[in-house]
Amino acid sequence: MARLDRRGLPLSTTSDRAAERYREGVDLLLSAWAGAAEVLGKAIAADPGFALAHAARARLHAVRAEPAQARASIARAAELVRERGTEREGSHVETLSLAINGQSRRALDHALAHLDSWPRDALILSLPLGAFGLYAFSGMADHDQARVDLCERHAPHYAADDWWFLTYRGWSHAENGAVGQGRALVQRGFDLRKENANAAHALSHAMHEAGAGEEAERLIAEWLPSYDRSGTLHGHIAWHAALAALDRGDTERALGLYGQHVRPAVSAGLPINVVTDTASFLWRMQAYGHAVPEGLWQEAAAYAKPAFAQAGLAFADAHMAILEAATGDRDAVERRVAALMGLIEAGSYAAGPVVPAICRAALAFADGDYAGCARILEPVAAEVARIGGSGAQREMLEEMLLLAQLRGGEAAKARTLLDRRLHRRPSPRDTRWLGLLAA
Structure with a gap:
């Protein structure tokens, strides 16, 4: 009798226990829930030759930013699937291998082709999706x-x-x-x-x-205690609540959430989440006119520097420049811009010139050169989505442009952008800024 995955695809294992643990482990992986590593380990123990269990563990290592372990696990999966695996499983492993080994463009193409044949392969469908997926x-x-x-x-x-x-x-x-x-x-x-x-x-x-920021705060306050602090999204979900509190002007609650869940000293999140969440929260707090407590910028920058010292990941590059600019490290921003321009000239930076522009704009904003910041950001504003991430994360760059226009004497442009934002979704902060323009 064939063993099946959660969505009815055959599995090349003769062990009922391995199949059961695999289904459970993939569920935990796809829900970003604790215990996936242990459960997938039990699947492998029940059937050491089960290639897809090794492949799922490789994907888990990749999600947890453990590249060496991910490469080792996917290499083992590739060996095993050649010995005992179906065509679908071979394509599954190859797609994951391309993604894990940094061949993102080929991984995306392979994933899309794979899904045309096996659309219910959820682990492969997950690769292009999400704020940090192959599409983003x-x-x-x-x-x-x-x-x-x-x-x-x-x-x-x-x-x-x-x-x-x-x-x-x-x-x-x-x-x-x-x-x-x-x-x-x-x-x-x-x-x-x-x-x-x-x-x-x-x-x-x-x-x-x-x-519905206050509704999001209530949801997170009720749900977050059920999520283990070791979960990769724990700090990031708390960041959403902190932003909602900041949006309605409750800086005490926002800082409390940041201190308890988001800052590098307490978060077990992925480096990309910790770096981008800290940079964007602190930038927003300062840009909205609130004092950032002493040491928080420096703590975030110290964590970030070794994590993304090299330019190359657009979403991280944009946030690194904001941290570097806010802490006065002009040389670091300029080095990052120079490295990005080199990658662009070599044709190896998919996001293109929007990211160097963001880096320069962040530096101008930190220097108080608001007119200069607006001049840099306006031509690339329609291209900001190319850095990836989510709308909520990229919104900071729209606000950088808006504040640069407000403070740089371009009231008409600021009013147009504010009207567009308010049409898209109501915001207490945008309403306050509109009041400033009217005054």
Whole structure:
């Protein structure tokens, strides 16, 4: 009797225990929940020759920013799948191998081709999706639409109660502007499986896009205690609540959440989340006119410097420049810009010139050269999506442009941008800024 994965695809293991542990481990992996490593380890112990269990563990290592372990596990999976694996499993392992070994463009192409043949292979479908997925980090300006198109193309192959697919289909729609539709889908997925950090995260995003910040705060306050602090999204989900508190002017609560969950000293999150969350929270706090407590900028910069010393990952590069500029390290920003220009000239930087522009704008903003910041950012504002991440994360760059226009004497441009933001979603902060313009 064939053993099957959670969505009915055959597995090349003769062990019922290995198949059961694999299904459970992939569920934990896809929900960013604690225990995935241990459960996948049990699958491997039950059947050491089961290639897909090794491949899932490789993906988990990659998600947890453990590249050496990821490469070792996927290499073992590749050996085993040649000895005992189906065509689908061989393609599955090859796709993961390309992603893990840094061949992102080829990994995306291979994933899309694989899904045309095996659309219910959820672990492979997860690769292009998400704020840090292959689409988001492809350098495409329209990656939000691409995710929606991919989900809709394969939606007929997923059950109406598939909690994982509901979560990512909904998140994709919410990020692409269909906030009501997206939120409803995510809510269904969350209701089906509450032990799912990706659903809580996606719901927080949908609430943000709907202007329901206080609702997001309540959701996170109720749900976060159930999520182990070792979970990769623990600090990032708390960051969402901190932003919502900051948005309504409660700096004490915002700083409390930052200090308890987000700052490098307490977060067990991935380096990319810790660096980008700390940089964006502190930048927002300072830009909104609040004093950043002494030492917080320096702590964030000290953590970030070894994590992303080399330029090359667009989303990280933009946030690193903000940290470097805020702490007065002008030379570091200029070195990063020079390195990025070299990568662009070599054709090996998919996001293109928008990121060096962001770096220069961050430096101008930190120097108080608001007119200069606006001049740099305005021509690339429509291209900011190319850095990847989510709308909530990239919103900081839109606010940098808005504040630069407000403070640089370009009231008409600021009013146009504010009107567009308020039309997209109501915000207490935007309303206050509109009052400043009216005055």
